[in-house]
Amino acid sequence: EGGRAAGQNALGVDFTKQVPAYGVTMTRAMTNTITDKAGKRWSIMIVPDKECVVNSGLSSTRGGKMASYMYAHDGIGRERLKNPxxxxxxxxxxxxxxxxxxxxxxxxxxxxxxxxxxxxxxxxxxxxxxxxxxxxxxxxxxxxxxxxxxxxxxxxxxxxxx
Incomplete structure (x- = not known):
């Protein structure tokens, strides 16, 4: 979803030109494809909040890969509990x-x-x-x-x- 211009994507990053080195961190572990209850598939990315006073926009080793273990029927999170x-x-x-x-x-x-x-x-x-x-x-x-x-x-x- 979204486009290459900063106003067209959730990251607010302008991908129509070269992004500066270290300008934004995006890794495979920050992404996943999940399926909602209606069967529609979604591509997700979980990124640290740059305005967070707790971690100053950084992520830990575990936090930086949260998307990878979100529930997906065919992913590493498939054995997670789905209900309390x-x-x-x-x-x-x-x-x-x-x-x-x-x-x-x-x-x-x-x-x-x-x-x-x-x-x-x-x-x-x-x-x-x-x-x-x-x-x-x-x-x-x-x-x-x-x-x-x-x-x-x-x-x-x-x-x-x-």
């Missing part, structure tokens, strides 16, 4: 996002109401990136420390933080 799952009885069952989020939010609220932030506990790992870093995502750190404000976080490979 819930453990019921003695088995894992697919569920919808509304039910999964209602369950997580409802249970978390009940714990916070009864026990306060110290009642919510996490066991995670940290590779130190993205200003929150935990479980390799900035959002997880924000959830634990800003939203839920729990001090009960065990970071298995960072004993100095515990």
């Amino acid at each position: 799952r819930i453990f019921l009885g003695d088995q894992w069952l697919d569920t919808g996002w509304d039910q999964a989020l209602a369950l997580y939010a409802g249970l978390t609220k009940k714990i916070l109401d009864n026990d306060g932030p110290s009642g919510v506990m996490f066991d995670c790992f940290d590779h130190g990136g993205a200003g929150g870093g935990f479980e390799n995502t900035w959002g997880t750190g924000k959830l634990m420390f800003s939203a839920l404000q729990t001090p009960m976080v065990r970071i298995h490979n960072r004993p100095a933080y515990n």
Whole structure:
């Protein structure tokens, strides 16, 4: 989709002329072809946000290849879960996002109401990136420390933080 002129493509890059060296990074790992529920195929590219205050527009080794492991029936992401799952009885069952989020939010609220932030506990790992870093995502750190404000976080490979 899109064209070669800067105003015709999602990257805002003018491909009608030579792009300067190091002007934009585009690698095969940043792209993928996915199929939507209606069967239409889409070419995607995931690029770092140059205005991001967390990473200044750079990407990590994992983040720089996010597109390559987006779900595609014939790609490396084909074994990824397509739905949230819930453990019921003695088995894992697919569920919808509304039910999964209602369950997580409802249970978390009940714990916070009864026990306060110290009642919510996490066991995670940290590779130190993205200003929150935990479980390799900035959002997880924000959830634990800003939203839920729990001090009960065990970071298995960072004993100095515990």
